[in-house]
Amino acid sequence: MSSQSDRAAFTQLLQQHAAILQKVARAYCPAPDQRPDLVQEIAVALWRSYGRYDPSRPFSTWMYRIALNVAISFFRRESRHGAGLVELDEAAPLRSASTENARVATLLECIEELQPLEKALMVLHLDGYNYAEIAEIVGITQTNAATKISRMRKRLRAMMDARFRTQGERTDGTR
Amino acid sequence: MERDDFREAWASLQPDAAMQEAIERALSRQAGIKAAHTALQRDRGQLSLEVALNYAAVIALGAFAVHHAMHVTYMLCAALLGSGLLAVNLELLRIAMALRRLDYGQPVFALQSSIEAIRTRRARLTAIILALAPLAWTPLLVVAVAIFGGDAIATLGTAYIAANAAFSLAFALAAWLGARRFGRHVAHSGWLRGLTDALSGQAYREALERLTSLERFRDVA
Numbered sequence: 201m202s203s204q205s206d207r208a209a210f211t212q213l214l215q216q217h218a219a220i221l222q223k224v225a226r227a228y229c230p231a232p233d234q235r236p237d238l239v240q241e242i243a244v245a246l247w248r249s250y251g252r253y254d255p256s257r258p259f260s261t262w263m264y265r266i267a268l269n270v271a272i273s274f275f276r277r278e279s280r281h282g283a284g285l286v287e288l289d290e291a292a293p294l295r296s297a298s299t300e301n302a303r304v305a306t307l308l309e310c311i312e313e314l315q316p317l318e319k320a321l322m323v324l325h326l327d328g329y330n331y332a333e334i335a336e337i338v339g340i341t342q343t344n345a346a347t348k349i350s351r352m353r354k355r356l357r358a359m360m361d362a363r364f365r366t367q368g369e370r371t372d373g374t375r
Numbered sequence: 376m377e378r379d380d381f382r383e384a385w386a387s388l389q390p391d392a393a394m395q396e397a398i399e400r401a402l403s404r405q406a407g408i409k410a411a412h413t414a415l416q417r418d419r420g421q422l423s424l425e426v427a428l429n430y431a432a433v434i435a436l437g438a439f440a441v442h443h444a445m446h447v448t449y450m451l452c453a454a455l456l457g458s459g460l461l462a463v464n465l466e467l468l469r470i471a472m473a474l475r476r477l478d479y480g481q482p483v484f485a486l487q488s489s490i491e492a493i494r495t496r497r498a499r500l501t502a503i504i505l506a507l508a509p510l511a512w513t514p515l516l517v518v519a520v521a522i523f524g525g526d527a528i529a530t531l532g533t534a535y536i537a538a539n540a541a542f543s544l545a546f547a548l549a550a551w552l553g554a555r556r557f558g559r560h561v562a563h564s565g566w567l568r569g570l571t572d573a574l575s576g577q578a579y580r581e582a583l584e585r586l587t588s589l590e591r592f593r594d595v596a
Contacts, residue, residue: 214398214401215398218395218398219390221394221398222388222390222391222394222395223385223388225391225394226388226391232391232393233393235391235393235394235397236393236394236396236397237397239394239397239398239401240397240400240401241414243397243398243401244401245415245479248416249478249479249480252478252480253480262480265479265480265481265482265483266479266480268483269479269481269483269486269487270414270479272483272487273414273415273487273490274414277414301387303380303384304384304385304387304388307381307384307385308388315588315592316487317483317484317487317589317592320483326381326382326385327385328382336482337482337483338482338483338484339481339482339483339484339485340484340592340593344593344594353381356381
């Protein structure tokens with residue numbers, strides 16, 4: 201895996217699907233300063249595994265598998281070392297400073313509270329993958345994926361409603 | 376928020392400039408990427424080094440035993456240390472083989488289960504090594520003195536050696552009990568916490584819990 205054409209093809213594919221890297225990093229790495237490290241680590245893993253990629257299958261599916269696997273391992277490692285985990289109160293100002301609206305920021309905060317494998321299911325679901333594709337990437341049955349996603353959606357909705365209520369009360373209180 | 380609203384919010388995530396820069400950097404330095412190592416490869420490298428060092432020690436102990444073939448005490452001490460190292464290496468090799476089988480291209484659940492299973496084995500091995508390490512002190516003392524041409528038993532006396540062995544046993548027991556009883560109170564973070572967690576078996580129990588919780592993820596109910 202060293203020919204010029206392979207590199208060119210890999211570069212092109214990675215550029216086309218760069219949004220996957222960004223989304224996975226956002227979901228698994230609350231500390232913004234560590235996200236570039238995670239992105240780099242995923243890129244290295246992708247390049248190292250590129251020789252085993254079957255071009256007859258969608259690149260995005262293969263890329264998601266690797267990106268999620270690297271991100272979960274990265275998340276666990278950083279959690280063990282006590283780094284990478286930013287308390288929600290600490291993380292909020294970082295997000296509110298960005299151009300994202302409150303809805304996206306709240307959604308990200310709620311996703312952060314999910315378990316690593318639940319996050320994988322939710323990220324794929326939010327990115328528009330169907331249950332069969334999600335089941336294939338994660339390696340569980342389609343029924344299991346569908347049941348878990350349905351439950352998580354309810355949890356997310358409840359969490360987001362609670363946060364919006366709290367934010368509303370705060371806003372009312374400051375008037 | 377309805378289904379499409381979730382996806383709509385997700386789709387509106389703004390690209391992060393720092394991450395985009397990291398991607399660009401990765402793409403522009405593919406030679407660097409090729410030379411870089413994933414965390415998995417670093418783990419493999421570290422494990423290989425451990426195995427190699429242990430084997431070197433086993434070979435050195437073997438050479439020592441052959442050199443002192445007529446001295447039963449030396450032979451026994453070298454055999455004790457060597458067999459301990461071989462047992463550790465056997466487990467390390469099993470872990471290394473399991474690590475080698477890992478592939479980031481595997482389905483997420485399968486890979487994460489394998490990684491957690493490896494972590495559990497590693498945590499168990501570390502707990503055993505730390506708990507039993509003090510017991511190696513006496514045979515190590517005898518072998519070390521012999522390497523420098525002395526005779527520990529003749530020089531230091533049988534009583535001194537026996538007292539060392541008893542102290543090692545008491546120390547191992549006290550360290551294990553202390554780590555279990557006071558580890559979390561004394562060490563809140565850092566390497567000391569890692570050490571007490573590993574010695575007390577807390578790290579192993581946590582790894583086992585993570586593995587069990589992963590297994591539960593596979594169940595629909």
